[in-house]
Amino acid sequence: MARKRISERRVAALAGVSQPAVSKWCSGKSVPRLDTFYQLCLILESSPNELLGWDTQ
Template identity: 70%
Template structure:
């Protein structure tokens, strides 16, 4: 997660998940649970649409 300069480790700690889990999300090998996804949007200060790469 270099776009906002937040490390995978820091995100993992904030979401109470493992760093390898966040790494899998970043590289599209897994998806977070909905509750973690919503928290991730808050942490990254972005909308769900933007995080998913959808154009609005």
């Protein structure tokens, strides 16, 4: 999220989840539900592949 210059708190508010949940996703301790993952793609203006680290460029 640092790449997009958006805070975990802001992402949480936009996605309708708690900031600790976003923190756990960022640290790899948990993963978001599929519907929330889709919301994250929209919020961060990223493809699913980018968010999963699968972007091969």
